[in-house]
Amino acid sequence: MALIRNSTLRPRILIVGGGYLGLTTARLLLKQLGRGEATVTVVDPNPYMTYQPFLPEVAAGSIEPRHAVVPLRRNLPGAEVITGKVTSIKHADRSAVIEPETGEAFELDYDHIVLAAGSVARTLPIPGLEEEAIGLKRIEEAVALRDHVLSRVAEASLVEDDEERRRLLTIVFVGGGFAGIEGLAELEDMVRDAIAQYDTLTQSDVRFVLVEGMARVMPEVGEAQARWVVEDLRRRGVDVYLETFLQDCTDKHVKLSNGEEFDADTIVWTAGVKANPVLIDSDLPIDERGRLTVRADLQVEDENGVVEGAWGAGDNAAVPDLTGGGVGGFCVPNAQHAVRQAPVLAANVLKALRGGTDFQQYFHKTIGSVAGLGLYQGVSQIGDFEARGVLAWLMHRGYHGAAIPTLDRKKRVFANWIISAILGRDLTPLKDLDVPRKNFVEAAQSKPAPKKEKAS
Structure with a gap:
């Protein structure tokens, strides 16, 4: 395994996960950091962030798949973006082992680590x-x-x-x-x-x-x-x-x-979902559900107190819900919290980098929920206001159309909706995406046509 140490005098902020939380936190840090003040490194298995609330509409053909993802490198100029997996974390040594998409695994040192790895599907041992x-x-x-x-x-x-x-x-x-x-x-x-x-x-x-x-x-x-x-x-x-x-x-x-x-x-x-298992192979504290234990200011905390230089939020962290409305006293794992935790996380990491100690606490009272149930059907609840049908569907599209990061993606998503409304839903399936060389291999293996003998 290759070993990479910091090649400059700048401290490194390692962000594990390029989802909504990781992407937004990195963008805010890059915007506020001074020239040469720190290196921001983002590691994710994918070179893009997926806006998960749009996955049902992608599955239904209402949104082009590429328009529901946000490319990391294009939208994080100045950051070091690594397409790969963090396989282990030794926070006592301030280092993480990274397995890139191609090439040899290597060890990367950091000064601050932000765990924003999100969640994965929570499955059960059901036969089949x-x-x-x-x-x-x-x-x-x-x-x-x-x-x-x-x-x-x-x-x-x-x-x-x-x-x-x-x-x-x-x-x-x-x-x-x-x-x-x-x-x-x-x-x-x-x-x-x-x-x-x-x-x-x-x-x-x-x-x-x-x-x-x-x-x-x-x-x-x-x-x-x-x-x-x-x-x-x-x-x-x-x-x-x-x-x-x-x-x-x-x-x-x-x-x-x-x-x-x-x-x-x-x-x-x-x-259901569960915290990303990347946390299991680390010396950072996790609870019985595999979530990183953090305080309301998003600093990691164990039985001895604050773990300096370690931060976490989003689906992979047990973030206290100071409003008292969260299940078990913690924020539910959804995009609404991730959107609002990112600015607090970025501000606190930046303050810690500069020697500050007066950190913000994350406090957000859930404003409500909106859901799309197919074309012109939806359900929403904003406080005591409840809507169903077309109004709720419009609220769903309006909220998530505005919430997806970057102006570029907002324009593309709204363009998808307008085109679909005019021309109708595209119902053409694409075949053999998992085996794109199938036809080529079949053609290569086909027998040539027999030569015709010339008439004497």
């Missing part, structure tokens, strides 16, 4: 889940889900066997939080449009199933709004099973805790 299901946490998953489902619609249009057609067009979402509800509703809306293009298919051929272990969906909104969402989904033909668990999906044969069994070609897992 790892082999058959797909998540909805990454842009690649959203694109693959869209192309897979549209390809199954096309395949089903040529199938004469009713049972096989039903299997191809049965889509199951496990998890009734925001990601699951928005993903299912957007995909259902897209599939209904796609089915209308085939004379051999009817709307009754499609089956959408939502499986949720709790007695309600979307805990971020009130009971009345959650009940309306369930009623709206059922009105659209979705089978909603509450207080029900997925027990098995081996070979895509779904078994539910309510005793129902059926075959489904598409199984989407959106049943």
Whole structure:
């Protein structure tokens, strides 16, 4: 393993994670740092930040995939951006081991470390889940889900066997939080449009199933709004099973805790998240859920007090909710908190770098929630104000269209929406994205045509 030490006298701020929190924190630091005052290094497995609230619309074809991501290098001029993984952290030595996308792993020294690695899907040891299901946490998953489902619609249009057609067009979402509800509703809306293009298919051929272990969906909104969402989904033909668990999906044969069994070609897992496991291989303190333990000023804290030079926020940290409204006393892992934690994090790191000690505390009372449920359908709750239908859908698009970082991406997203409103949704699947050389290899392996003998 190569060893890289600081090559300049400038202190290094190492930001682990280039998601919303990492990107925004880095941008604010770069804007406020003096010339030569510090080096900002951002490490992420991807060269871009994914705006996760747009993944359901990417899966439904309403937003071009590249427009839901923000390239890191283009938007962090002056920063050192490394595409790779942080595999271990030794904060006692102020060093981290980084495994780049290509090349040999190396050790990088730092003066301050910011843990903004986000979260990953929280899975359970359910038979068949790892082999058959797909998540909805990454842009690649959203694109693959869209192309897979549209390809199954096309395949089903040529199938004469009713049972096989039903299997191809049965889509199951496990998890009734925001990601699951928005993903299912957007995909259902897209599939209904796609089915209308085939004379051999009817709307009754499609089956959408939502499986949720709790007695309600979307805990971020009130009971009345959650009940309306369930009623709206059922009105659209979705089978909603509450207080029900997925027990098995081996070979895509779904078994539910309510005793129902059926075959489904598409199984989407959106049943919660957990802190990025990068924290496990470190000497930084984590709680029983694998989250970094931090104070309200976003400094890492262990049983002995503040861990100097270590900071954390976002989904991978247990950030105290000073409003008292958070589950278990902590901020819920969502974009609303990440948006507002970044300025506090950047300000406090900058103050610490300059020798200050009077740090800001993060305090934010959740203003509400907005969700899109397909074209012209949505639900929102802002304080005591509740909206449903078109108004809530407009609020959802307005909020997230403004929240995605960079003016460039805002313009592209709004342009997507305008073009789709005029020309309609693009329902063309792209094939073989995971095997782009397939046709070339087949052509190379094909036998040449036999030579014709000349007539004597």
